[in-house]
Amino acid sequence: MGSTDRIKNVARRVAKWHDAGHQVVVVPSAMSGETNRLIALAKEVQNPPDPRELDMIASTGEQVSVALLSMALQAIGKQAVSYAGWQVGIKTDSAFTKARIQSIDDARVRRDLDAGKVVVITGFQGVDENGHIATLGRGGSDTSAVAIAAALKADECLIYTDVDGVYTTDPRVVTEARRLKAITFEEMLELASLGSKVLQTRSVEFAGNYRVPTRVLSSLTDPMMDLAEEASSGTLISFEEDTNMEQAVISGIAFNRDEAKISVMGVADRPGVAYHILGPVAAANIEVDMIIQNQSVEGKTDFTFTVSRNDYNKALEALNTQKDEIGFATLIGDAKVSKISVVGVGMRSHVGVASDMFRTLAEEGINIMMISTSEIKISVLIDEKYMELAVRALHKAFELDKE
Amino acid sequence: MGSTDRIKNVARRVAKWHDAGHQVVVVPSAMSGETNRLIALAKEVQNPPDPRELDMIASTGEQVSVALLSMALQAIGKQAVSYAGWQVGIKTDSAFTKARIQSIDDARVRRDLDAGKVVVITGFQGVDENGHIATLGRGGSDTSAVAIAAALKADECLIYTDVDGVYTTDPRVVTEARRLKAITFEEMLELASLGSKVLQTRSVEFAGNYRVPTRVLSSLTDPMMDLAEEASSGTLISFEEDTNMEQAVISGIAFNRDEAKISVMGVADRPGVAYHILGPVAAANIEVDMIIQNQSVEGKTDFTFTVSRNDYNKALEALNTQKDEIGFATLIGDAKVSKISVVGVGMRSHVGVASDMFRTLAEEGINIMMISTSEIKISVLIDEKYMELAVRALHKAFELDKE
Structure with missing residues (x-):
């Protein structure tokens, strides 16, 4: 007031x-x-x-x-x-x-x-x-x-x-x-x-x-x-899924422009590696969002996660000071990435939402860097410069502009 | 603060x-x-x-x-x-x-x-x-x-x-x-x-x-x-009268410059006269302080009271609108009067405080218009123009300037 x-x-x-x-x-x-x-x-x-x-x-x-x-x-x-x-x-x-x-x-x-x-x-x-x-x-x-x-x-x-x-x-x-x-x-x-x-x-x-x-x-x-x-x-x-709900599979598209991505390359793929990497980051009071660990090759793996762009340098610093303890080869970072999520309870009962999403982005020539999913949401990380384009394309593809 | x-x-x-x-x-x-x-x-x-x-x-x-x-x-x-x-x-x-x-x-x-x-x-x-x-x-x-x-x-x-x-x-x-x-x-x-x-x-x-x-x-x-x-x-x-108290009879002199006095002249001296006069004043939300009723002469009496100077005109008006009900001859007012009080628990055990006070004022040629007393206080009403003179004279007479 x-x-x-x-x-x-x-x-x-x-x-x-x-x-x-x-x-x-x-x-x-x-x-x-x-x-x-x-x-x-x-x-x-x-x-x-x-x-x-x-x-x-x-x-x-x-x-x-x-x-x-x-x-x-x-x-x-x-x-x-x-x-x-x-x-x-x-x-x-x-x-x-x-x-x-x-x-x-x-x-x-x-x-x-x-x-x-x-x-x-x-x-x-x-x-x-x-x-x-x-x-x-x-x-x-x-x-x-x-x-x-x-x-x-x-x-x-x-x-x-x-x-x-x-x-x-x-x-x-x-x-x-x-x-x-x-x-x-x-x-x-x-x-x-x-x-x-x-x-x-x-x-x-x-x-x-x-x-x-x-x-x-x-x-x-x-x-x-x-x-x-x-x-x-x-x-x-x-709270009632069925009553008065619009029938759309997807309800909305959320995005977060200010993301940053950090890849920890060439770490030994052994139990506790995630903890050893994310421990110092959490200790620096930095929230981590998406996390991916690749299939290991010859006992080594890459570990990638995203943080808010404001925390990017602080996160790199936290990792570098613990380089020996973590035992990684290099850090690769990208502070110009954005996250886009399609959200909808309808996707529980509809297969193919993910493929529709990925095809739409592919048709616009947009590369997907990371993917994370939940029951009612699919999030992708893309180059920041394509963010608006991706949101508009997805909005149209899922027919969100129509009642 | x-x-x-x-x-x-x-x-x-x-x-x-x-x-x-x-x-x-x-x-x-x-x-x-x-x-x-x-x-x-x-x-x-x-x-x-x-x-x-x-x-x-x-x-x-x-x-x-x-x-x-x-x-x-x-x-x-x-x-x-x-x-x-x-x-x-x-x-x-x-x-x-x-x-x-x-x-x-x-x-x-x-x-x-x-x-x-x-x-x-x-x-x-x-x-x-x-x-x-x-x-x-x-x-x-x-x-x-x-x-x-x-x-x-x-x-x-x-x-x-x-x-x-x-x-x-x-x-x-x-x-x-x-x-x-x-x-x-x-x-x-x-x-x-x-x-x-x-x-x-x-x-x-x-x-x-x-x-x-x-x-x-x-x-x-x-x-x-x-x-x-x-x-x-x-x-x-x-709260302990005896302990550590200074031995003076009078502790202090209070005064209120802004008083006004109203006399209701020639009212019938019958039961209820005070109520008939003060009722309309109280109804007008005016607080009354000192009150005096004279000895009656031939069944008629005069009734005098004081109010705060701010309420003077309102009080006169309240009385005048009830003139017939009250049944008075005239109203006499004075809006330039002040009240002076000497205060002290010592006066309980000391006779003569009142006479000391009245003599002091008489020596300065100050006329006392009204008097009211309580166990530990004597108040007098005097012409406003003598107020400072009276306070100074009493302060000296009761030796309040001395430890």
């Missing part, structure tokens, strides 16, 4: 839903810039700040915004009440600044809803078993909303964001990209973790685990837009 | 006390301007704001400052932990924005203190029996500090303010005014409510009721000043 004008608009939107007969719980974010302001204040005093104390400070941003929203609702004639997480039993573990929700006590909220009140609850935070405030980390408000919806067995959890839904791919790359009306949470998970940063991965996991129908829709529309229209806007993340 | 630099200074001062072997609980105020900022934000959304929601917002100012202070203490090597009121069982009634503390659960705080930690607790707030946050109103941090000191049976509650203690009278009026080393809480109560606005009346009441030795001292001194010197600075508000 931005200014107080923005809060008043949110109130009008919420009131519209309530007027239509829905029981409504709202989980607003902090006002824009507020969380950053609070963290900067903390760092002026102690750097790095103590996580437990930082959470005491950071959690106040949401506490202010829930009360403001409750007041804005009252100002337009709604009964409303705001709660901090601890007031409605949102229990978390004690991993301050990155806590996980463990349970929610819904009794008080149900009582207020049944009394006709709109209930406004702080996202991003809860309280651990010792009564300390713990925050969930950035984007935690979405996770809180899904968790509360799960606890209340809500019909739907609406996540208002600055995008109007999940697209078949990035519209800046493919102008024909189409908004998906629905998607399974598994697909959403793959698309989110692959770079379509609409929702925090954790909130999608939560929605999946607790089977909460979750809709991503735009907060930038007119708050008084037609309710039926709003209710079917955005993208519904569903 | 002002800037983060100010917070770091507070931390150094607190650490000094802890280093000297004291167990320390700190109740910092919000950062300066923060409470006003939050209230203004609330009023942008709803005016007047819902008290319960306003307290959700206003309480965050202290939550931020306790965590910042805890971090500042950690940054200089102290173990410290911050708590919001609800985390250490500070229970209040449900009078939002002006709640009263009912009980404090000291178990958690004691545990932390015994473990060697400095404990930092939000002032100004607690939680009611339904788990709603309630604030105590302006100045509530002082009251919280005293209440926590009472619950923990602290040796002393130190209130750091922007003055360096309680004076025999306002030094701007009498240059010889002297800081009192000690004062009883009853005297402090009279001095505070009479205009020496060092401490909130409510926190003084609390200190008295729970017999908490409370010291008012300056926050503007060097945080690293000698501890023994700091420990005996300021003014100790004691």
Whole structure:
């Protein structure tokens, strides 16, 4: 939420839903810039700040915004009440600044809803078993909303964001990209973790685990837009594969431009080689994504993996300092590669998605450097310069531009 | 507390006390301007704001400052932990924005203190029996500090303010005014409510009721000043009349320049006359201070009372609109009067304070318009133009300039 004008608009939107007969719980974010302001204040005093104390400070941003929203609702004639997480039993573990929700006590909220009140609850935070405030980390408000919806067995959890839904791919790359009306949470998970940063991965996991129908829709529309229209806007993340799902084999194409590839050449093919190579990389706090180990030749093998481009030099350095321990011949790297993934639950029951993908890329003359697959996703690594071309070709080949 | 630099200074001062072997609980105020900022934000959304929601917002100012202070203490090597009121069982009634503390659960705080930690607790707030946050109103941090000191049976509650203690009278009026080393809480109560606005009346009441030795001292001194010197600075508000008290009959002279006097002339002297006159005044939300009713003559009497000068015209209007119901002849008013009070527990056992006071004023040619007395205070109303002269004469007559 931005200014107080923005809060008043949110109130009008919420009131519209309530007027239509829905029981409504709202989980607003902090006002824009507020969380950053609070963290900067903390760092002026102690750097790095103590996580437990930082959470005491950071959690106040949401506490202010829930009360403001409750007041804005009252100002337009709604009964409303705001709660901090601890007031409605949102229990978390004690991993301050990155806590996980463990349970929610819904009794008080149900009582207020049944009394006709709109209930406004702080996202991003809860309280651990010792009564300390713990925050969930950035984007935690979405996770809180899904968790509360799960606890209340809500019909739907609406996540208002600055995008109007999940697209078949990035519209800046493919102008024909189409908004998906629905998607399974598994697909959403793959698309989110692959770079379509609409929702925090954790909130999608939560929605999946607790089977909460979750809709991503735009907060930038007119708050008084037609309710039926709003209710079917955005993208519904569903846990039911069959219901209302579009029949496409592939739902979307994700990509990550900023990848880098490192090949460790001529290592002895013996047990523990992967550990000896990836150990130093992990120790340097670098996340590894795709991993391939070639068939060995004369007891020697090549080992290739990808990292985020930002970590490329750090990864090379980590390996070179351990050259003797690992026992490799040379390192070959390429920091100009991109990853493209086609995602869809439909591929479970359709053979041939992989071959369709590889043929499409081959027809465009694009060489595939690495391949990795999961049940509902196929990812390939290609030269960065072909990335847009590949995404457009695949988007067309899988007919994602068509309803 | 002002800037983060100010917070770091507070931390150094607190650490000094802890280093000297004291167990320390700190109740910092919000950062300066923060409470006003939050209230203004609330009023942008709803005016007047819902008290319960306003307290959700206003309480965050202290939550931020306790965590910042805890971090500042950690940054200089102290173990410290911050708590919001609800985390250490500070229970209040449900009078939002002006709640009263009912009980404090000291178990958690004691545990932390015994473990060697400095404990930092939000002032100004607690939680009611339904788990709603309630604030105590302006100045509530002082009251919280005293209440926590009472619950923990602290040796002393130190209130750091922007003055360096309680004076025999306002030094701007009498240059010889002297800081009192000690004062009883009853005297402090009279001095505070009479205009020496060092401490909130409510926190003084609390200190008295729970017999908490409370010291008012300056926050503007060097945080690293000698501890023994700091420990005996300021003014100790004691609940023990005899111990360490200065032997003076009179402790101080309070005054209130902005009084106004209204006389209701020629009312029938029958039961209920006071109610008929003061009813309309109270209904207009005007506080009445001194009240005198003259001996009646031929069944008629005059009734005189004082109000704050700001309320003078409103009070006259309230009476005039009820002229027939009250049945008075005329109203006589004077908006240029001041009240002067001499205060001291010593006057309980000393006769003649009143006559000393009246003689002193007579010698200066100052006419007394009204008199009111209590066990430890004598107040007179005089012409505003003689106020400074009267205060100086009384200060000298009662030898308040001498140790």
